[in-house]
Amino acid sequence: MTRNDDQDPTGQPTDSRADGGPAVGDHHETTEAHRLVPGMLPGADGMPLSDVTVLELGHIIAGPFCSMVLADLGAEVIKVEHPGGGDAVRDSSPTGNSSFNYVNRNKLGMTLDLKSDEGQDVFADLAAEADVLVENFAAGTAERLGVGYDDVLEHNEELVYCSIKGFNAGPYDEYPALDPVAEALSGVMSVTGHPDQPPVRCGTSLADMTASLYGAISVLAALRQRDKTGEGQHLTVPLYESTVALMGYWLAYTQAYDDVPEPIGAGHPNWAPYDVYQSADDEWVFVGPSSQGQWEAMCSALETDLHELAQYASLKDRREHVEALNEDIGELCAEFSASELIERLRGAGVPVAPINDTADVVEDEHLRATDALGPINVAEGEGEQIDVPRYPARSSAFERVENTDPPALGEDTDALLEALGYDDDEVERLHQTGAI
Template sequence: MCTDGGRVAPDLLPGTGEQPLSDVTVLELGHIIAGPFCSMLLADLGAEVIKVEHPERGDAVRDSSPVGNSSFNYVNRNKLGVSLDLKSEEGRTVFKDLVQQADVLVENFAAGTADRLGVGYDDLSAVNEELVYCSIKGFNPGPYEDFPALDPVAEALSGVMSVTGHADTPPVRSGTSLSDMAASLYGALTIVATIRQRDATGEGQYITVPLFESTVSLMGYWLAYTQAYDETPEPMGASHPGWAPYDVFRSADDEWVFIGPSSDRQWRRLCDALDSDLHKDNRFKTLSGRLENRAVLNDAVQSVCDNFDAEELVARLQEASVPVAPVNDTDDVSSDPHLEATNALSEVRATEGDGDRIQTPRFPARATGFDRVESADPPALGEDTDAVLTALGYDRDQIEHLRREDVV
């Protein structure tokens, strides 16, 4: 385990001893979303994260496309960038020197890849018996474990696609990497719990975190519903089978607004706020009546919304304490006044694109005992290799030798 405050290179990243994971060093063998998002969460809590990439290719999404570049810029903040060729014997030797100083390793290679490279759990626990090794995979060990997996595979298998979209359209995936991020969140939580256990026992552990089972966990109440009521939910758009009106409606200025009163009282408040007497209609007085007449009700509510532009519609319903929100696009979100007031976004360097700096979300939770880590730029490929190796005790000649051999 690390010395010097728990960090291999304590002066290269933001974060101090005030953060809860400031004495933890994490090695990341991650690409795309799942592994990098998991280690980013740990970095946000103060851990030193060293991202290890191949010297030529790097992360699979690095400089790959506008969407790939954007995902890389988001999930790789607050990390040190080290390049190593793990297929070379010298590269694995250097990596094991890093492992000796690490507390955690996160990887999301395809099943079996880490073992083939000689950096699987058995290989590395022999180097550091206190290592917490987290593998994020498509599936837990079982019938599916060797199947190739991507985020949409997990969304399809888990049932998420079956309830997303509309009944008259094909199933759709969510608009973000839901399964990757679900597994990452479970991975980070399990790592923190395992570190606590490791600190008590002195023994490392091997963690597996699956995209499929993690996404199934998000579908838990729909599984319970299906079994309890022998009914399979259908795609529901922005609506909900238990409430009405509960959907998106167009405003007079052609903007979408979500409106969702969840009680009779809120329904009456909605009608009063929008100068409507729909709540007096016998069909709509009770929730059961509104559900039975949902289609007619939605048309009636839409006619009322036709009288207001989005800003006034939202303002009136917020004033009446009725759940409501404009359907923001990402440009709206980046300039949202609440996010600005709560310092929810921070600027980092853009590796590609038109702007030098971009805004990305910060760690959203707050605690009274520590401050969030300030966001640092995602590393260029191998940006911190020399500094990290120097901190490990490699001298200039050794580093230059590794560079000549294309190891770093």
């Protein structure tokens, strides 16, 4: 999510920088390695990005999710927040807290007032040591804060600077942008939901996370290119265009066949039957045979002769009679409990799945068996432990890092300053001035 006003990650106004005391000084020459605080991320040694340090000027979802992916690949991620409150969703509401806890695991936390001269000096030292910077301010805000690409370039010409914005440069680039804005503009909302019902957004932050993933991919490509050229670069990753990319085959369909798709519910017009159906015990189950063999296997498993009817003989026939077919399949599925329906169809090799809610997913036996979820202690409250998704891909060459807890506000500030070469007196003065 990108903010629609001139604010830093805590929601602080980005007016002129406050006058401060004398500059703290250049400390980056004391630190040669990219990883400022080794050993803070369990299992990072030997990971693909174990020698990469990432600065995150991120908030809410888009920026933090991008840097979380990089952290999962072994990068040292330093989340920079304003000392007056931090990320806008930190300790904000149950859903805001949950967003914060998930996307900010495996990071170090540092507070820094970017509107103060001392804060700017510390940021310059951090930027000089970093490999990557990720930010998702509203358009123009980073520049007004003095941490835009051209500003940071003065301290580090090799930096890969990733800006996650609402739009690429063009007619829309100054518009306020949120995840639903991108979903609405991209066409995602137009095909989500059911005909003759109001449009609905996806049930998770689809546009934010899509841009985050494109951001992480682009950062990896830029680091690879830097290996060849020795030069950094500025990446701009937009919510809108990234979400449009997800709609690619529907855009191709509209142009090739001069037709605009309606909302498709849980189904898909290319297959039939292919939808959710209610079982005898009032549970919803997705059933989707995607080949003629699977259709016939489905009918056999459910002890019906529907596949022998002429109107359902071929996929083309079934698509032409999809409304009647769905009624027949609905009546058929209503004869079985959800567990029996799933057992029969899985045994026949037919794609089928229960419609899990989030409580079901947390307890899913497959996710538990594959160690797909890992524990963290939440950032707010009394340290309650929850399980959140880990990096989903597996590699034959490296193991996944273990989850670490999302940082308390400014939790690692002093350790990072020490790594940069600041002595105790300098750190204390920065605390006293409110710069950290």
